[in-house]
Amino acid sequence: xxxxxxxxxxxxxxxxxxxxxxxxxxxxxxxxxxxxxxxxxxxxxxxxxxxxxxxxxxxxxxxxxxxxxxxxxxxxxxxxxxxxxxxxxxxxxxxxxxxxxxxxxxxxxxxxxxxxxxxxxxxxxxxxxxxxxxxxxxxxxxxxxxxxxxxxxxxxxxxxxxxxxxxxxxxxxxxxxxxxxxxxxxxxxxxxxxxxxxxxxxxxxxxxxxxxxxxxxxxxxxxxxxxxxxxxxxxxxxxxxxxxxxxxxxxxxxxxxxxxxxxxxxxxxxxxxxxxxxxxxxxxxxxxxxxxxxxxxxxxxxxxxxxxxxxxxxxxxxxxxxxxxxxxxxxxxxxxxxxxxxxxxxxxxxxxxxxxxxxxxxxxxxxxxxxxxxxxxxxxxxxxxxxxxxxxxxxxxxxxxxxxxxxxxxxxxxxxxxxxxxxxxxxxxxxxxxxxxxxxxxxxxxxxxxxxxxxxxxxxxxxxxxxxxxxxxxxxxxxxxxxxxxxxxxxxxxxxxxxxxxxxxxxxxxxxxxxxxxxxxxxxxxxxxxxxxxxxxxxxxxxxxxxxxxxxxxxxxxxxxxxxxxxxxxxxxxxxxxxxxxxxx
Amino acid sequence: xxxxxxxxxxxxxxxxxxxxxxxxxxxxxxxxxxxxxxxxxxxxxxxxxxxxxxxxxxxxxxxxxxxxxxxxxxxxxxxxxxxxxxxxxxxxxxxxxxxxxxxxxxxxxxxxxxxxxxxxxxxxxxxxxxxxxxxxxxxxxxxxxxxxxxxxxxxxxxxxxxxxxxxxxxxxxxxxxxxxxxxxxxxxxxxxxxxxxxxxxxxxxxxxxxxxxxxxxxxxxxxxxxxxxxxxxxxxxxxxxxxxxxx
Numbered sequence: 001x002x003x004x005x006x007x008x009x010x011x012x013x014x015x016x017x018x019x020x021x022x023x024x025x026x027x028x029x030x031x032x033x034x035x036x037x038x039x040x041x042x043x044x045x046x047x048x049x050x051x052x053x054x055x056x057x058x059x060x061x062x063x064x065x066x067x068x069x070x071x072x073x074x075x076x077x078x079x080x081x082x083x084x085x086x087x088x089x090x091x092x093x094x095x096x097x098x099x100x101x102x103x104x105x106x107x108x109x110x111x112x113x114x115x116x117x118x119x120x121x122x123x124x125x126x127x128x129x130x131x132x133x134x135x136x137x138x139x140x141x142x143x144x145x146x147x148x149x150x151x152x153x154x155x156x157x158x159x160x161x162x163x164x165x166x167x168x169x170x171x172x173x174x175x176x177x178x179x180x181x182x183x184x185x186x187x188x189x190x191x192x193x194x195x196x197x198x199x200x201x202x203x204x205x206x207x208x209x210x211x212x213x214x215x216x217x218x219x220x221x222x223x224x225x226x227x228x229x230x231x232x233x234x235x236x237x238x239x240x241x242x243x244x245x246x247x248x249x250x251x252x253x254x255x256x257x258x259x260x261x262x263x264x265x266x267x268x269x270x271x272x273x274x275x276x277x278x279x280x281x282x283x284x285x286x287x288x289x290x291x292x293x294x295x296x297x298x299x300x301x302x303x304x305x306x307x308x309x310x311x312x313x314x315x316x317x318x319x320x321x322x323x324x325x326x327x328x329x330x331x332x333x334x335x336x337x338x339x340x341x342x343x344x345x346x347x348x349x350x351x352x353x354x355x356x357x358x359x360x361x362x363x364x365x366x367x368x369x370x371x372x373x374x375x376x377x378x379x380x381x382x383x384x385x386x387x388x389x390x391x392x393x394x395x396x397x398x399x400x401x402x403x404x405x406x407x408x409x410x411x412x413x414x415x416x417x418x419x420x421x422x423x424x425x426x427x428x429x430x431x432x433x434x435x436x437x438x439x440x441x442x443x444x445x446x447x448x449x450x451x452x453x454x455x456x457x458x459x460x461x462x463x464x465x466x467x468x469x470x471x472x473x474x475x476x477x478x479x480x481x482x483x484x485x486x487x488x489x490x491x492x493x494x495x496x497x498x499x500x501x502x503x504x505x506x507x508x509x510x511x512x513x514x515x516x517x518x519x520x521x522x523x524x525x526x527x528x529x530x531x532x533x534x535x536x537x538x539x540x541x542x543x544x545x546x547x548x549x550x551x552x553x554x555x556x557x558x559x560x561x562x563x564x565x566x567x568x569x570x571x572x573x574x575x576x577x578x579x580x581x582x583x584x585x
Numbered sequence: 586x587x588x589x590x591x592x593x594x595x596x597x598x599x600x601x602x603x604x605x606x607x608x609x610x611x612x613x614x615x616x617x618x619x620x621x622x623x624x625x626x627x628x629x630x631x632x633x634x635x636x637x638x639x640x641x642x643x644x645x646x647x648x649x650x651x652x653x654x655x656x657x658x659x660x661x662x663x664x665x666x667x668x669x670x671x672x673x674x675x676x677x678x679x680x681x682x683x684x685x686x687x688x689x690x691x692x693x694x695x696x697x698x699x700x701x702x703x704x705x706x707x708x709x710x711x712x713x714x715x716x717x718x719x720x721x722x723x724x725x726x727x728x729x730x731x732x733x734x735x736x737x738x739x740x741x742x743x744x745x746x747x748x749x750x751x752x753x754x755x756x757x758x759x760x761x762x763x764x765x766x767x768x769x770x771x772x773x774x775x776x777x778x779x780x781x782x783x784x785x786x787x788x789x790x791x792x793x794x795x796x797x798x799x800x801x802x803x804x805x806x807x808x809x810x811x812x813x814x815x816x817x818x819x820x821x822x823x824x825x826x827x828x829x830x831x832x
Contacts, residue, residue: 014659017688026671026682033673033714119669122633123686124658303654307637310630311596497672497716 019129027133048508052515057152064156072160079161080270089252089262091153095146096182096258104186106138106502111302112194112309121306131187131298135291139183141502147175154265163269170268170276174261177280180287181257184294191297194305257283324351328444335440338429342437343444346413350445360405364449368456387461392525392533394457395471399525402450402475402482403517410442410486411513412504414580415494431580435487435573442483450475467532473558474528477565481520481572488572489513491580520568528561586611586738586769587632592641594627594793601627603793604641609771609786611737614764616784617773620822624793625773626666629742632771633663645738659687662736666743668727672716676707676726679715680733687734694733701729704759720747728759739763740771745779757783781814791822 038046071077077084111117111134120130151171158167252259264279325344332340454475458468493509504510531553587609594602602624609615619625630636631643634654643650648657671679680701684694702711705725710718715726724747731739741760745753760783764770774780780787781801788798797807797817805811808820 014688015690017686022682022685025685026674029678029682030671030673033675033678037673037714115667115669116671118635118665121635122658122663123683124655125686126655303634304637306635310636311594311601 017124019125020132022125023129023133027136048515049511052511053148055515055518056148060149061152061156064153065160068157068160080266084157084161085262085266086252088154088157088265089256089258091150091258092178092261093256093258095150096178099142099146099179099182100186100189102142102186103138103183104190106142107134107187108190108194110134110138111190112306117306121303126299127302128295128299131295131302135183135187135294139179143179143183146179150175158269161269164271166273166276167265167268170265170280173280174264174283177283177287178257178261180291181283184287184290187294188290188297191294191301191305194309195301257286260286331444332440335437336433338427339433339437339440342429342434343441346438346441347445350409360409360449364401364453368453387463388533388536391458391461391463391467391471392529394461395454395474395529396521396525398450398453398457398475399478399521401453402446402478403514403521405446405449406442406482406486407510407514407517408505409501410438410483411490411510412495412501413438414487414490415496415498415504415509416501432577435491435577435580438487438490439483439569439573442486443479446479446483447476450479467536470529470532470554470558474525474561477528477561478521478524481524481565481568482517484569484572485517485520486513488576489516491576494583520564524561524564527557527564531557586613586646587615587771588642588644588647589628589632590642590644592628592631592638592643594624594631594636595639601793602631602638602790605790605793605795607788607795607798609769611769612764612767614760614770614772614783614785616780616787617771617790618775618777618780618787618818619790623790623822625790626742627793628790629663629665629740629771629773632740633661634658659734660736661738661740662731662734663740664727664731664742664744666746668723670715670718670723670726673714675714676711676718676729677702679726680711680730683730683733689734697733697735701733704732705729721749721752724748725752728756732763736768738769738771740773742773743775744772745774745776753779777814777818787814789818789821796821 071084072079111131117130117134120133121127154171155168158171252262254260254263260279260282264276264283267273267275267279325348328344328347329340332343335343451472454471455468458471489509489512493512495504495507495509498504498507531551535551535554587607589605589607592602592605593600605624605628607615617625617628627636631638632645632650634650634657637651645657646660648654648660650657671682674682677698680698681694684698689697702708705728707722707725707729710722711726715723718726724744728744731741739760744756748756757779760770760772764785772780772784784801786798786800787804789796789804797804799807801814801817804814804817804821808817810816810820
């Protein structure tokens with residue numbers, strides 16, 4: 001057939017497209033349909049989500065209210081003064097750093113790996129519009145926790161400090177303006193890394209190891225030098241506190257967005273509306289400017305980066321790391337070969353997904369950074385009871401990380417098997433083995449990571465050896481219970497429709513698992529580590545204390561916590577196995 | 586309508602497509618064949634602007650896909666082997682989204698949506714969320730969305746996988762009808778019987794290199810064999826030792 005090209009190209013009528021409005025309509029439709037499905041579902045689901053949110057908000061709010069009461073009314077700190085401003089700055093700085101990395105990681109997944117992206121990029125839409133659409137989703141997804149934690153803290157402050165009404169109005173505006181900055185920075189970093197990171201993975205790995213080794217060496221040198229200096233001159237408490245404040249006062253620097261937010265919010269709290277508006281304008285103008293830079297970067301680097309991600313490596317890249325699998329296999333001699341294979345399969349899937357292990361590394365790295373800095377801030381400067389309290393708080397922080405890990409990565413495992421479950425179903429393995437396999441995989445990973453973090457924390461705080469034992473036993477019981485809960489609830493309330501693990505984790509079953517896990521965490525730590533830390537708080541010097549195991553309450557607490565762990569494991573796994581055996585695939 | 590001019594695409598050190606030249610005119614139904622991993626999907630992704638050629642040029646409707654992609658993309662529709670649908674949209678909302686994306690005027694868009702709904706028998710489920718669709722329903726919705734804006738180039742990757750015989754028949758009629766209306770149809774498939782029945786011309790690619798291109802008769806001459814497309818395909822793609830056993 002011979003048809004002239006001009007005739008073909010001018011066939012059907014077209015009009016200019018407002019792509020911004022187009023994506024808005026898409027988002028509205030998706031939201032509307034998801035909402036009507038949500039409303040049509042059982043009331044248990046929305047009520048559980050509501051109760052879960054209320055528990056988290058109340059907990060953070062209550063804790064913050066107590067903290068600000070202590071600062072403002074007990075310690076007589078000025079409610080609009082330098083220290084509070086610095087604390088607010090520190091809050092925004094830490095959350096901002098977290099947002100840069102988590103936003104960047106989520107954006108990487110949604111811009112370069114999602115099926116939707118390939119669909120959209122083959123259509124007549126601009127790269128920056130696709131970026132804008134995905135950016136909004138990623139930022140909303142990565143900053144909801146930011147609002148859930150930051151909101152109650154600042155409202156607690158507002159109530160204690162007695163601020164004017166417009167502080168409450170300024171709060172969400174500062175929040176929204178602020179998230180644009182780390183979000184855009186994360187996006188720009190993501191585009192630059194995707195486009196310019198060297199393709200040779202081995203060279204890159206060697207470079208990363210060298211940088212890491214140099215950084216660790218420098219850090220050890222710095223800590224040792226500082227420790228010697230501290231040993232030579234034991235400073236009074238006030239001087240140590242001043243030193244601590246100096247170290248963290250960078251967070252309210254006038255050059256940092258966290259500083260603008262802190263100054264702006266404190267100005268609103270003082271009743272200085274004009275200054276507050278000035279800082280609000282500063283946050284928004286810089287946020288929007290950085291967002292524009294990110295959007296401009298996307299016009300030039302998005303399609304190029306997509307091409308590079310799709311074809312960066314060899315077409316049939318050999319995936320190495322078999323030694324890691326062999327190492328894991330050697331650690332599991334007590335597991336039957338079939339279950340061991342399932343564990344290694346889950347491990348391979350995990351380590352080959354940068355989005356998954358990246359988040360674990362990020363959170364663990366931040367905790368290690370914090371633990372290592374604790375030493376410089378407190379040892380020899382602050383009295384023993386404080387050190388004791390901080391080690392308990394560190395145990396809770398590690399427990400929260402474990403609960404986040406099991407909720408985010410272990411709970412979705414069974415749901416992710418859903419569409420290909422027939423394959424596992426045909427293998428000569430019982431479903432019990434599948435459950436125990438996932439439990440062992442989770443238990444091993446969680447125990448190794450959490451034990452490492454806890455040992456670092458206790459060594460840095462120079463805690464007694466017995467403290468380390470109590471903490472490690474608590475970690476073991478926590479790992480077992482949290483893993484069993486994640487696997488068990490994962491089998492009881494799976495989500496076979498969703499293929500994105502992060503979305504499975506924030507669904508109904510994931511939220512329920514998180515709440516049960518948090519409850520288990522509080523009770524276990526309360527039973528196992530709580531009595532011992534309470535005893536220690538009454539002792540002026542830990543060296544004067546007889547062995548902890550002679551205190552009946554401590555030993556009884558450890559026993560009760562271990563029993564709770566065993567019951568949780570048996571109950572969760574058995575309920576999970578029953579649910580799994582009833583399922584049809 | 587589709588021009589590939591000495592196109593090469595490398596993945597790291599491996600070459601997926603090597604010095605490929607194709608020139609496909611308006612209204613032509615062109616089939617693209619090759620064994621697994623021969624470079625078909627890579628070629629298609631370059632034609633859609635998802636991948637960039639390492640060297641050479643891909644033109645759609647005369648526009649360079651890398652430099653003038655924004656002018657080329659409105660002309661084409663791509664139906665991949667694993668098509669995408671928004672799970673939380675109904676079929677009708679998805680078709681509306683595509684219509685808006687291609688800038689069809691509202692009334693004309695509604696007319697087109699109604700036409701493709703009828704054409705693909707979507708009436709029974711078009712207002713349900715696509716997450717509830719079966720494989721066949723999904724395929725039909727994706728085809729409907731690919732045609733709602735009347736593309737000038739239709740690129741289809743493995744379209745008949747999982748379709749029942751009636752749907753395959755419908756698909757074949759549709760492809761022929763599209764070509765007759767002036768749409769260039771680029772069809773990548775392993776179903777040699779479908780290709781043999783439909784295609785005006787076909788190209789066979791092996792290890793990224795073009796090993797044969799033309800009408801069925803011309804391919805017979807190139808392969809120096811007489812017989813079906815299957816025999817030609819195996820002759821041109823199998824290594825010598827296997828060829829003597831199979832062909």
